[in-house]
Amino acid sequence: MSAAAPPARIEPFRLRGANFNLLVLRLLDPRVEVVVPAIGDQFRRAPGMLRHAPVVIGLDDLAVRPDEVDFAALVAGLREHAILPIGTSGGSAEMRAAAQSAGLAPLRGAGHDTAPPIAVPVVAEPAPVAPPPESSITPARPTMFVDQPVRAGQRIWAQGADLVINGTVNPGAEVIADGSLHVYGALRGRAIAGGSDNMQARVFALQFDPELVSIAGYYAVRDGYGDAPMGRAVQVRLVGETMRFDRIG
Incomplete structure (x- = not known):
């Protein structure tokens, strides 16, 4: 007797909403022939910094006409460096349309609804009651703990939380x-x-020697650490838009 065929699935796929942590590559110069070689230079100083990483192209800092940006060449140049541009954020409608013609879909951050407002009838309401005074105590942020070394090729993301690593973060992790x-x-x-644009976030390490360190989108690689005490206990924080490296203890 032949084996019974497995039951057919009722539905071939499902769609659901999800949030992802993505890097934004803010274009400060519209010239592809300037941007792509600069990224290549960063790759030489920090191999694998963005390799195979999906990125969003930030358009808010461009004050040029859409036809002055060759988005098709930008996409090709980034892919040559194994960077995967998936869409755009910000910018004018014309700039987003120009990028979309090169396969870069306009994206919006989670919680930013672009739907038009819905008109509702005005209804008389009783006088509002004054809310109780807010507590001055800030709720504690949740924490994610990892109790083993992080190996090369691993990526760990503490979504909406602090992250504590009780071990080594190896090169390539x-x-x-x-x-x-x-x-x-x-x-x-x-x-x-500060993956959620939290400029108050900090990085602490008992032995500081990272390939790259970033807070709220501002980043530095080894050549940009200045006088940071390498190999020592270090705290990294932002002062304005400048990254500061302070020895602990």
């Missing part, structure tokens, strides 16, 4: 926290804090 990042060991991979 990436650790991301929407809040602050604590590494109780050697930090040798890529460290990203």
Whole structure:
């Protein structure tokens, strides 16, 4: 007797909403022949910094006509460096349309609804009651704990939380926290804090030697650490738009 055929699936696929942590590549210069070589230079100083990473092209800083940006050449140049541009953020409607013709869909951040407002009838309401005074205590941010080393090729993201690594972050690994990042060991991979644009986030490491460190989209690679005490216990924070490296202890 032949085996019974497996039952057919009722539905071949499902769609659901999800939030992802994506890097935004803010274009400060519209010239592809300037941007792509600059990215290549960063790759030479920090191999694998963005390799195979999906990125969003930020358009808010461009004050040029849409026809002055060759989006098709930009996409091709980024892919040559193994960067995967998936869409755009910000910019004028004309600029977004020009990018979309090169396959870059306009994206919006989670929680930003672009639907038109709905008109509702005005109804008389009773006088509002004064709300109770708000507590001055800020709710504690949740924390994600990782109790083993982070190997090359691994990516760990603490969504909406601080991240504590009790071990080494090896070269080629990436650790991301929407809040602050604590590494109780050697930090040798890529460290990203303030993933939700939290400029108050910080990075702490007992042995500071990362390939890349970033807070709220501002980043530095090894050549940009200045006088940071490499190999020591270090705290990284933003002062304005400048990254500061302070020795701990």
